[in-house]
Amino acid sequence: MLTLEHVAMEYLPGHEVLHDVSLSLAPGSFHFLTGPSGAGKSTLLSLLWLQSRASQGNVYMFGEDITRLERADLPRFRRRIGIVLQDYRLLEHLTVAQNVGLPLKVAGESNEEIDAKVEELLEWIGLSEHRDAKPSTLSGGQKQRTAIARAVITKPDFLLADEPTGNLDSELALRFMYLFEALNQTGTTVLLATHDQQLISLFDYPTLRLKDGTLQS
Ligand SMILES: Nc1ncnc2c1ncn2[C@@H]1O[C@H](COP(=O)(O)OP(=O)(O)OP(=O)(O)O)[C@@H](O)[C@H]1O
Numbered sequence: 001m002l003t004l005e006h007v008a009m010e011y012l013p014g015h016e017v018l019h020d021v022s023l024s025l026a027p028g029s030f031h032f033l034t035g036p037s038g039a040g041k042s043t044l045l046s047l048l049w050l051q052s053r054a055s056q057g058n059v060y061m062f063g064e065d066i067t068r069l070e071r072a073d074l075p076r077f078r079r080r081i082g083i084v085l086q087d088y089r090l091l092e093h094l095t096v097a098q099n100v101g102l103p104l105k106v107a108g109e110s111n112e113e114i115d116a117k118v119e120e121l122l123e124w125i126g127l128s129e130h131r132d133a134k135p136s137t138l139s140g141g142q143k144q145r146t147a148i149a150r151a152v153i154t155k156p157d158f159l160l161a162d163e164p165t166g167n168l169d170s171e172l173a174l175r176f177m178y179l180f181e182a183l184n185q186t187g188t189t190v191l192l193a194t195h196d197q198q199l200i201s202l203f204d205y206p207t208l209r210l211k212d213g214t215l216q217s
């Protein structure tokens with residue numbers, strides 16, 4: 001599903017933040033990605049979200065070499081990926097419901113279908129009352145729940161989640177972990193970055209550990 005071969009990444013020329021990362025995720029697997037602050041977790045996810053490029057090595061996803069993917073091919077890949085970014089990136093001019101439904105709109109679903117799916121999900125995440133609110137009026141945890149809903153609404157082939165439970169209390173964090181598990185059981189490959197060792201210890205999934213941009217074995 002995903003293979004990285006000797007991948008390096010640098011934001012500024014000569015300043016590598018990922019070094020020689022090789023890994024392989026089987027289709028339908030669930031992995032944690034952990035490591036100290038600054039280790040490169042978000043950088044690795046940004047690479048998989050095709051937001052930044054590897055400076056060395058190769059990245060294969062869904063059976064294709066995407067290392068030097070053309071810009072025009074980006075949407076085709078991104079449609080298959082759900083992502084929860086660490087800073088949420090909700091669209092401020094849209095309501096909560098419109099943010100959550102956006103991936104379905106992009107995929108061309110009808111307004112009736114979108115409304116039904118969005119309502120069901122908002123109900124489940126406890127944000128129905130805020131459906132018409134703008135993101136700026138939400139608490140950190142409410143924004144996070146909105147971002148998660150937007151990432152899972154299409155039931156993507158690959159879910160990338162960057163500290164998705166960082167702003168949630170432990171009860172809500174578990175509830176969302178069960179949502180990710182349920183998605184995983186229907187075939188979604190999950191990669192979840194967190195520095196929460198307690199959360200990791202509650203689940204029996206393999207953990208990838210980054211330290212100073214290097215994957216620990
Ligand atoms: N846009 C950027 N430009 C330059 N350097 C960056 C940029 N984003 C991150 N870095 C650097 O890359 C390294 C890895 O950062 P990254 O955000 O991937 O770490 P992280 O493991 O996600 O940390 P955290 O747990 O705090 O979220 C850090 O040294 C950071 O300073």
Ligand SMILES: [Mg+2]
Nearest residue numbers: 041042086162
């Ligand atoms: Mg990060």
